[in-house]
Amino acid sequence: MQFLTQSALRTTGGMGKFTKMLFMALTLIGTTLWGTFAVYFGDSHNSIMQTCVAIVFGLCGLATLIGLVFPRWRKRCLTGYAILFAAILTWWFLISPSNDRQWQTDVAKLAYATFDGEKVTVHNIRNFDYRSEFDYQPAYYTKTYDLNKLEGVDLIAVYWMGPAIAHTILSFNFGGNEHLAISIEARKELSEGYSTIKGFFRQFELIYIVADERDVIRLRTNYRKEPPEEVYLYRLQGPLENARRLFMEYMKRINELNATPAFYNTLLDNCTTAIWLNTRINPTHLPFSWKILLSGYVPEYLYESGRLDKQVPFSELQKQAHINDRAHAADLSADFSARIRAPLK
Template structure:
């Protein structure tokens, strides 16, 4: 519906009401049809929600005590209340008609002026909101102060050298010894993918991280996060209003997982993804390189709903795996992501415990949660780097995987899809 037709509906509502009431000689609004009342209800709700959205956007950008925030609030309320009253409150509208008749101004004309003023303010606010650009040069908090970059080896494109790999020594949730490392990895040695869910606000909300395993090296973890400034704290509601830039962090697991499981006390689970080919793992890894390039070229906004730590991963993975990852509401409920992976066969219901033996009993999702809970495994882990940070990182990554079956890569696409289908069917039994 165009703005013009929308406000035509809005302004014609009461006039149509009066015509109907005159014909029926009945002043009660209940004589209107249910369709008309439903249309009126949706228009009122739309106006109120649009006002709330604009006021929240301004509040999160300028602050609650800002002159702009207060001025906009007064103007919006000053337009919206008379507009709704003059258009939909029958008794009040009739009184307004009586008072305006002496001034040769009709209630219909007043409603149009109010609606036009509100539409102008709201559309101007909408244009302002979408003109806000993300930036790289702010006073960032230490853990997001650097951006990850990389270079390919000129002779071997599989060799990737990363700069600004985060490897902090965390002491408390807010205090750490900063360290940004340079690290080279070989994509030809990729051996698998693990997804970690860190629960910090109940069972529905979790932060999702992705770790890439290598045959002869420690894992490397990636995490999409909000890029907080020094004076900022996270708010899920603020995440809808261009309050936080999006950041891609490349880190050692002893940093980015330890800070959640130990320093912050969040509940962390690590799930090894089954039934992948090496080409899929490599393509997913490459998609993180592309994401790093894009964010470094043009900063982007974090959005709580459409561009958060979980669904961005899903978008990238779906490009790689296609229909093997069907759309599902749990993509937007990050805490249920492991259940989704289990149902589509990416968590094996009958995992291979070692090279020779598979599980004798199918694993339920409850079993997966029990076996992959890493907090009990990391209690007492000495995360202070005294001699060699690489050794410490290897030890932490090995410790959080104790008791978790690490699946081998599939030899072909047919094998990968067949095993995933079999696992999905087993999960339904």
């Protein structure tokens, strides 16, 4: 019996050491990958020095991983690695977002709002005249909206790479053809393309593009071809007071970004998670769900939660919500917003 007990203890101790080593190895791999990418991408721009430092850090991580196998070197390797990683982490947190960069034309101007009681004046509402996706005439306007006339909120879901991922936009309905769309995006500099990976590493500032629907929706339905985008418009269900609070929260956040820029983050602060964060202003906001991370399933999540019309099955509602053909037919019409909604009940 004593022999069996000692054997069991040795087995348990061996499993404990293995688990500890496995945890250290996985932590090393994760932090090395993160640190290498963080240094490589750097503060908005890459350089030869950054690339060299990224390679050196990656090699240090690999050497430390190998050093785990040798008890004599393990502690020294881990200590050296921890010091180097702490230095990179400190540098990382010192990177600051900025509104003062050479921006691409479509994100050059930030919107902002001013308030007079129940009336909100929104400045720099984008309304570009497109000839193609990248050929357009910039234009902006200022408009005053009466909160008492707010009739509801629509969700626009844009798909281009399968059902799991979508770009989501909210549009606030002030009656008739008065809709104000707000698209939360990565603010790109001149000659800079969007990258999902770069979006994890403080490469883009965050921007709330406040736009006329003839701009932000028509761009996606009528002019983006590579790849083409499929656009769906859903009417959200809920108390008007929630819609008013959400609109004011958006305006507050837009003004904050004018004063204090923030970084876009592919996972934590993107077009969909930011919407969810803003909806927390309402006491009946939806709980977080994995379907918010896989943004293409947000309409389905809203349907399941009773925030979309449930008089028809979701598959039928989705067909009704598809607006590409209506947007093509409406195109330059002044009543574009009304026409893309015409068949919606």
